[in-house]
Amino acid sequence: xxxxxxxxxxxxxxxxxxxxxxxxxxxxxxxxxxxxxxxxxxxxxxxxxxxxxxxxxxxxxxxxxxxxxxxxxxxxxxxxxxxxxxxxxxxxxxxxxxxxxxxxxxxxxxxxxxxxxxxxxxxxxxxxxxxxxxxxxxxxxxxxxxxxxxxxxxxxxxxxxxxxxxxxxxxxxxxxxxxxxxxxxxxxxxxxxxxxxxxxxxx
Numbered sequence: 001x002x003x004x005x006x007x008x009x010x011x012x013x014x015x016x017x018x019x020x021x022x023x024x025x026x027x028x029x030x031x032x033x034x035x036x037x038x039x040x041x042x043x044x045x046x047x048x049x050x051x052x053x054x055x056x057x058x059x060x061x062x063x064x065x066x067x068x069x070x071x072x073x074x075x076x077x078x079x080x081x082x083x084x085x086x087x088x089x090x091x092x093x094x095x096x097x098x099x100x101x102x103x104x105x106x107x108x109x110x111x112x113x114x115x116x117x118x119x120x121x122x123x124x125x126x127x128x129x130x131x132x133x134x135x136x137x138x139x140x141x142x143x144x145x146x147x148x149x150x151x152x153x154x155x156x157x158x159x160x161x162x163x164x165x166x167x168x169x170x171x172x173x174x175x176x177x178x179x180x181x182x183x184x185x186x187x188x189x190x191x192x193x194x195x196x197x198x199x200x201x202x203x
Contacts, residue, residue: 031180067198087103
């Protein structure tokens with residue numbers, strides 16, 4: 001059997017397509033997904049910016065208390081990126097218990113972020129701002145809702161990866177690939193905060 005054929009042969013003799021870019025196929029797939037998702041978020045945020053500038057009577061409902069909540073949410077999400085890095089490093093070092101603790105911490109922080117976000121939404125509902133209450137409500141809940149969906153999806157993915165990594169079904173490479181997605185979600189939030197929150201502070 002030639003080297004190329006051996007490279008394509010997986011466990012149990014099953015054939016697996018070799019990545020054409022000398023990186024694992026799962027990582028390549030994740031990068032392609034991140035690029036396509038970045039284009040989606042970029043288009044949505046660009047459209048939001050255009051509407052924000054072109055609408056003279058745009059609502060600016062956020063006050064200092066709201067921004068404090070956003071700052072806490074941002075801190076939580078940044079911290080979750082650090083714990084995710086810890087999980088990846090620990091898994092590569094072969095320290096499975098430590099990696100699982102870091103993964104659990106990342107999931108908890110993601111759930112805290114989601115809880116703070118939903119609490120913020122209910123506060124806006126009480127203030128009369130809903131998805132149907134004009135351009136601000138439509139754009140705000142669409143953008144933050146899409147991001148929140150990504151966070152919740154990430155928490156679920158981390159739970160699945162942690163469970164299978166604990167049982168030995170997945171490798172440190174799978175932890176690293178899931179980490180790429182989590183860091184992307186955190187990076188998107190860094191664009192959402194100034195565009196969607198800081199430009200809508202009541203003066």
